[in-house]
Amino acid sequence: VESFVESCPFGCLNGACLAEPNDGTPDLTLKAAPPLIKKGQSCTLNVSARNVTSCTVTGTGVSVNFTPVGGIVSSTAVVTPGLNQSASYKLTCTGVNGATVSKTVDCKIAPTFEEF
Numbered sequence: 001v002e003s004f005v006e007s008c009p010f011g012c013l014n015g016a017c018l019a020e021p022n023d024g025t026p027d028l029t030l031k032a033a034p035p036l037i038k039k040g041q042s043c044t045l046n047v048s049a050r051n052v053t054s055c056t057v058t059g060t061g062v063s064v065n066f067t068p069v070g071g072i073v074s075s076t077a078v079v080t081p082g083l084n085q086s087a088s089y090k091l092t093c094t095g096v097n098g099a100t101v102s103k104t105v106d107c108k109i110a111p112t113f114e115e116f
Helices: none
Strands: 027-033 043-050 052-059 062-066 072-079 087-095 100-109
Touching (some): 027 087, 043 100
């Protein structure tokens, strides 16, 4: 006879594990792809958030508002930093519990070398 024992970190009910409690705190992810570009190229910002009522990405020449559906944002924004500089982009969201949370990511321009 084989037996299987499962550990449930948040308890169990009727033989099944309970999900992690959701207190309404915003959960954000912001990534740049690729994180390193050549001068004049663009980065794609991958935005995901849950437990939110509003989200905005701001940065060099960018201000994009995202409308959550069911408290969730899953979207992208294409950004192009200035010609000679890297840029930081900030995702700021307001949670269903009223808390404001931010994440920041950089889109960096690779250095170029010239021969003399």
